[in-house]
Amino acid sequence: MTNTATQLNSYRNQPDAQGHFGQFGGRYVAETLMPLVLDLEKHYRAAKADPTFQAQFDDLLEHYVGRPSPLYYAERLTEELRKDAPAGKGAQVWFKRDELNHTGAHKINNCIGQILLAMRMGKTRIIAETGAGQHGVATATVCARFGLPCVIYMGATDVARQQPNVFRMKLLGAEVVPVTSGAATLKDAMNEGLRDWVANVHDTFYIIGTAAGPHPYPELVRDFQSVIGKEARAQMLSRINRLPDLLVAAIGGGSNALGLFHPFLDDEVKMLGVEAAGYGLDGDQHAASLLGGFPGILHGNKTYLLQDEDGQITEGHSISAGLDYPGIGPEHAWLKDMGRVEYTAITDDEALDAFQLLCRTEGIIPALEPAHAIAAVAKIAKDMDRDQIILANLCGRGDKDIFTVAEKLGVEM
């Protein structure tokens, strides 16, 4: 693997023509969907080459989403972390502030791209799956903006624990369908989305929320999210005329991480993806597909999965509903095997501590997903030199999580 890695001219030209990232990715879908997936790829190629499409995308990101998002030097957090660092150590911590986007997370970047693609293809109905509800809210938002009917599949368990987001989606005009099959969480919602799609192939566009699923979804979601890394790269160069030493991002399906990482893949920049270790990697109550799973096939792609010896998918656990998925985007699987990106995992408790740390030091309430990234930053910053720079993706804000956090901290609301 390492040999191949050193011979690669670029890490940025994946996947291949068949949608494979090495052995990962691909198009593992039922025959009924296969012609649609091929058609989507054809339209995406055309859109990508069309300056009008790109201009529409850029315009909406600027005036509707509020991009570019700020690049922020977290001075007090940096100082706080330096208190525990040896002399001369304690890297500077910077954030890409994607939590300031309209709807409060990076999810909207992808939804804008996909709904423009849907309309270009003449589709008149939108479906999506959601876990914590952030992707559901972002999808409902763009559907309202463009006047398209929208059905969101959400596990019944998640519907119960994410009521504010369910109400948001309904306010935005979406129909929210609680899914009761399986464990009634994100993977079951995705199964139901695929079932809807296969039964409504002529008019329906499926807006997948992360860089996973059958090709071309992992590629197009990554491309739409790459606005994060492109902006960050340019902002770094213009602010301090250098690139960061380390990028850090949380990983559920992996779209915010890929969005940040991808534009830097051919630079001399280290990268760290942070999975959810739940109650710890030594048990089975975690959602770390890369560190605790094995390659397999689910939801249209080959990737690392939490599964048993017979290939049955096991249920992940994380305090963060957005990281609680037993798979991972196939490009991360490839980047891991190539050794280009390093992966670690952070427990529920560590994420909770980091959540509170950021609240107190910077006046920013992060979502529980990026709280995992911040926890990893807190561990690693003290081993890096003071003039080194860590750039972490603050991919969502924590309004949605305050009830979960209050419960964990034993606070009555």
Next chain:
Amino acid sequence: MSARLSSAFPADRAALVCFVTAGDPTPAATPAILDALVEGGADVIELGMPFTDPMADGPAIQAANLRSLAAGTKTADILQIATDFRSHHPDVPLVLMGYANPMTRRGPEWFADAAAAAGVDGVICVDIPVEEDAALGPALRAKGIAPIRLATPTTDAARLPAVLDGAGGFLYYVSVAGITGKQQAVQASIEEAVTRLKASTDLPVAVGFGVRTPEQAAAIARVADGVVVGSAIVDIVAEHGAAAAGPVRDYIRSLSDAIATARATTNA
């Protein structure tokens, strides 16, 4: 390819292809249900391999998958059920149907070896389209197991030759764009599709999705080489559990009787 599969589709009537989920309601109950399928007149048995995430299946087969997994069904149990079936029914073709991950977990060669040793004649993998054939197809063909492909209403003429390339056993025409067990396609569209498919392949064409009554089975039997029934049988297993063999046999008999006379009644 398998002699058992090719001789299961007689020239003078359609074959009856019957699906049940292995291990539903328990691994111990499945052999009697398979016997009942054969006694009722099934020509080909599709043994479903349960999966936690059966994303192409409707509520009936989803529930069957969950019942089976809750009963503790393992891949080893399914292979044992197949082995026992083969020794009791040496001439009845047996096909494993399911999803890619349980089939490829230990590697495609492991699965093909184990299936061949169990006397399996064909494999239908729902989520490995021809584009990803390398994930399982070569291993199956090397062991003489037929990779049975699916054609659907969205499989157009341009795509069909690719779908047939490397296919074996029979061609399974999924008559509805949708999930299993929901609704049946209109007869005219089935006839048109079967005519189109048969012009492109010498493989028998079996038609399924939503077939429930003897009348529906007979109507398809007039135009296709095989009729596939799944969710309706699974519903009977759901209702009767470990005592399902009798009701399953009676139901299959009603279908096979209707199919036996289907062509005679139109030709008369």
